[in-house]
Amino acid sequence: MTADIAKAAGLLFVAAIVQVTLLSEIDVFHGAPDLVLVTLVSIALLRGTVFGAAAGFGVGLVVDTATLQTLGVTSLLLTIAGYWIGRYGETTGRDRTHAPFVSVAVVTFLYSLGVLILHYMLGDPVSASRVLLNAFPFELIFNLILTLPVYALCRRLFRPPASGLEEVQLLG
């Protein structure tokens, strides 16, 4: 468990640094790949609700700190995202091939919507058409492209937990 925490922290930290220094510069119709979100979804899918929520909270704090944004906004959204995808992984999704892609697609949309709503509530100038119509399609494509390598890496680092059902040899 400790090893998993260390690996997740390292991976998400690197993802956050790459996101704020490199990927955020990419701008295709205001859309950019979100490596942090894809990494978080992959980890949460493999490690469940608590792990996903905690990872989301932590990496959200790092992103908000590095970008000097309102502290807690990204944390809140990523905590919810991590918990929700963790729940999906724990119940039905983990073993399905399409699960990472579906998760990333849904979370990308909901995360964009969440960002829009939160910034609107905080009184920041935001444009719904810019976020949802212009940026979202390109962000979705970028994130889906990132999903395959990122999920493969996470699957290698975080082996799925044993199902709890072990083969029992009946004696007698």
Add this chain to the structure above:
Amino acid sequence: MAGVLVLLSIALITVYFRESAGGGLHQVQSAGAAVLRPFEVAADRVSQPFRDAYNYFAGLVDAKSENNKLRKQVEQLRQQASLNLSAVGENADLRQKLHFVNSARYPNGFDYVGASIIAQPPSSLEQQILIDAGSSSGIQKDDPVVTGEGLIGTVVRAANNQSLIALLTDDATSVSAIDVKTRAPGIVKAGSSFDHVGKDLRVDSGDMLVTAGWKAEGLSSIYPYGIPIGQVTSVGQNEVDLYKHVQLQPFANFSTLSSVLVLIPKKR
């Protein structure tokens, strides 16, 4: 657990939003940003070569379209510069004409119509031009045409909105003229010779010739008196001919004409 983290996030947002820029959370965030700064710089430096390569190839992709765009822009600017130069020349020309109209040299008893040249002679053999004003502006056949430099010619045909002008240099154009200095009369032909000047009269090289503007027995010259025609360039005579041989250079530069003034008698 997740609920606690959500509440903690909301609390962070609330406190951060409410506190001043020097508040505790802001300071913690600044300290955290300072800690993260070296990692960001390192990531930036590591990614710089890749970013440069991307920008290089992206620049190549954009270069072609940008080149075409700039070429079009250069063409537009060139055309604009050409129009500007043309406007400057036209402005100077119009100023000169205005100066002439307001000067003492402008003949009494005449109104004027300004007109642009819309067609030049197709060859040097045809010394005629077409202007964009005609009978609707009061222009009639035989009206004199001038510029600020001097006499240009006469109207030989006036349509409704166009007129054909025979230039001073046309073979058919003859103008009664007079030497301003010696008062020697004669006839300027085709803008190049001052004919019918008696041998007993004095004409010197460099003298200025103007229209004579004669009147006799109810008839009068179509040209008013005093319009500059040209300058005498050479004078000669021989035993055989009755008159002097006088050559002149017209004041008007016919090759650079862009607009003219047509003089219209107030009383026809």
